[in-house]
Amino acid sequence: MKDSYLYNGQSADDHVASCPECGAAMALLDRREPEHAPPPTLRDAVLSKARRRRAPAGASTAAVAIPYAEQVALMDDLLAELSEPQWAAPVDRHGDVRGLIEHLSGNDATVARLLGVPAPGPAATQRGWREQAGSLLERLSASTDVLLGVEVQLAGRRPARAPLRQAMVQRTFETWTHADDIRAATGRPKAPPRGEHVRMIAEFGLALLPRALRGPRREVSATFVLTGPGGGTWTIPLSPTSDRVTVLVSAEAVAFCALLANRWPPDTFPYAAEGDPALARELVHAAATLGCD
Numbered sequence: 001m002k003d004s005y006l007y008n009g010q011s012a013d014d015h016v017a018s019c020p021e022c023g024a025a026m027a028l029l030d031r032r033e034p035e036h037a038p039p040p041t042l043r044d045a046v047l048s049k050a051r052r053r054r055a056p057a058g059a060s061t062a063a064v065a066i067p068y069a070e071q072v073a074l075m076d077d078l079l080a081e082l083s084e085p086q087w088a089a090p091v092d093r094h095g096d097v098r099g100l101i102e103h104l105s106g107n108d109a110t111v112a113r114l115l116g117v118p119a120p121g122p123a124a125t126q127r128g129w130r131e132q133a134g135s136l137l138e139r140l141s142a143s144t145d146v147l148l149g150v151e152v153q154l155a156g157r158r159p160a161r162a163p164l165r166q167a168m169v170q171r172t173f174e175t176w177t178h179a180d181d182i183r184a185a186t187g188r189p190k191a192p193p194r195g196e197h198v199r200m201i202a203e204f205g206l207a208l209l210p211r212a213l214r215g216p217r218r219e220v221s222a223t224f225v226l227t228g229p230g231g232g233t234w235t236i237p238l239s240p241t242s243d244r245v246t247v248l249v250s251a252e253a254v255a256f257c258a259l260l261a262n263r264w265p266p267d268t269f270p271y272a273a274e275g276d277p278a279l280a281r282e283l284v285h286a287a288a289t290l291g292c293d
Contacts, residue, residue: 058145064168065140067197071175072133074191078179079126082186087125089185093293097182098125104178105129107155107292108136111167114152115139133175140168155292158212169204172197174292177261192254198230202253205260205290210238212286220246222283226253247275249283259284262291 079101087097094100105128109119117135120128140147148165155170162170172193180190192198206224210217217239224234230253235245251259251271258264266288273280 060145060148060165061140061143064148064165064172065137067172067193067200068133068168068175069137070197071172071179071193072130072137075175075179075182076126076130078182078188079130082182086186089182091181091185097185100178100181101125101129103293104174105132107174108132108171110153110155111164111171112136114150114164115143115147136171156290157293158289160208160211162208166204166207169200170292173201173204173257173261176201177263177292180263192229192257195229195231195253198253198257199232200230201257201260202226202230202232203234205257205287206234206236208290209236209283209287212289213238213282214286218242218246218279220244220279222246222279223248224256225250226256228252228254230254230257245275247273247277247279247283249273249280256287259287260290262288262293264288 082097089097091097091100094103102125105120105125108129109132112119112132112135115136117132117139120132148168149163151161152164152167154160154162154167155174176193182188183190193201219239219241221235221237221242221244223245224236225248226232226234227250232253249271250273251269255264255270259266259269266285269284269288271280271284
């Protein structure tokens with residue numbers, strides 16, 4: 001606009017000085033726009049989406065890292081939505097939402113230590129949990145699939161050790177379970193995982209089931225038929241020498257995972273049984289003891 005030209009015999013500067021419209025336009029062009037700080041939630045939102053899209057290294061590592069990353073991202077988004085009063089909403093077993101997240105962070109720490117992740121510092125509850133979970137995923141994604149065979153202590157009332165691959169399934173399972181606990185406490189609908197992740201959680205629980213039975217080992221096997229998303233059929237030997245199936249238990253897959261988390265009382269759990277009804281009841285009650293609380 002300030003290039004040399006004449007307008008009605010005037011220079012450019014003279015014209016701008018005498019023309020209100022052009023003077024206003026030049027003032028806008030010359031004005032320096034104020035700097036705007038990004039929204040305070042932008043960084044967390046970008047990191048949350050990045051965790052969903054992070055590509056772990058090996059195929060076996062991806063199989064257990066991706067479901068956990070999805071549940072961490074969903075929990076992170078859920079916590080970001082909570083109002084201050086909702087953080088104090090009562091939650092069974094852990095007092096309130098804050099207590100539940102502290103519990104979850106403590107259970108995550110067992111796996112995180114194996115990967116060299118330091119325990120969370122005195123940061124805010126959500127931030128401390130999220131940073132530990134994010135570091136756990138980063139270390140896991142950068143490792144080789146061989147690490148998945150290293151044994152680690154599982155969370156829960158029953159002392160048990162299992163390979164890291166199973167421990168990561170448990171971390172997925174517990175994160176989903178506690179996210180649903182928070183949703184229930186704050187009036188939100190439950191959100192089950194994708195079907196293939198439900199199936200993975202069911203397999204994890206079924207593998208632990210024989211050790212959860214009380215009394216002497218039965219020299220038999222049990223077949224479970226789980227229906228709906230994540231469903232399938234599994235035959236579980238209840239002892240190393242099992243040679244015949246004596247009971248078939250049928251149930252819905254997501255409901256069975258809720259039973260494993262002790263979020264469905266075994267006496268009211270809906271299932272059908274063929275064969276030995278007493279053994280079916282024992283199996284259902286034993287499944288309810290495998291949660292992480």
